[in-house]
């Protein structure tokens with residue numbers, strides 16, 4: 001049985017005081033409600049250690065994750081953060097291949113594969129993002145694009161490695177645009193991805209792999225998206241910056 005994962009990607013938002021306030025409020029929410037999902041917050045990496053310690057002190061089950069890591073192990077790479085460093089400050093997860101990294105930093109399949117390797121070596125769960133652009137969707141190329149994004153990266157992993165991966169399907173045209181995939185569109189793509197995992201790694205791995213949906217998930221559409229059989233949670237940008245919206249999305253995860 002796949003437990004849902006609700007993950008908040010804060011991107012480059014919130015200063016220290018704002019971030020501390022929001023994280024403390026989320027802990028408060030999680031402690032005082034019967035939640036049925038795993039919850040993770042991906043703040044700017046500068047805040048990770050503090051968030052981790054706060055969650056530990058308050059006996060909260062909220063995990064923290066980084067938004068990116070270096071493809072290198074260590075050394076003279078100014079400004080980069082190694083996966084081992086991210087692990088050492090308490091992160092459980094790290095995003096890889098978010099569409100903003102692919103677009104603004106030209107991250108290729110080769111770079112993403114290296115990052116996934118570094119994360120697995122460091123015992124961090126990669127949340128591997130994939131998704132088609134609007135042009136790809138308009139020309140009905142979405143399955144081809146996703147196939148290519150997975151084939152050249154996480155489908156190179158051994159079964160043992162792959163079992164640690166979380167996939168996030170994020171149609172680029174839905175990220176931060178207020179346009180959401182219809183629940184049936186999301187379900188179709190998630191079922192397609194699970195089918196690819198099945199062909200590559202077999203039934204048991206496919207049925208255990210968590211596939212999150214990301215792209216303008218909000219309180220008003222969360223329930224329908226999250227009740228699709230192959231949608232195992234959400235990667236949430238904008239709505240994760242508001243306590244009430246993020247907690248409403250967590251609440252939309254029914255017991256399953």
Ligand code: PEP
Nearest residue numbers: 175176214215216237238
């Ligand atoms: C994201 O950036 O991963 C995302 C899904 O953003 P938003 O929820 O704002 O569309």
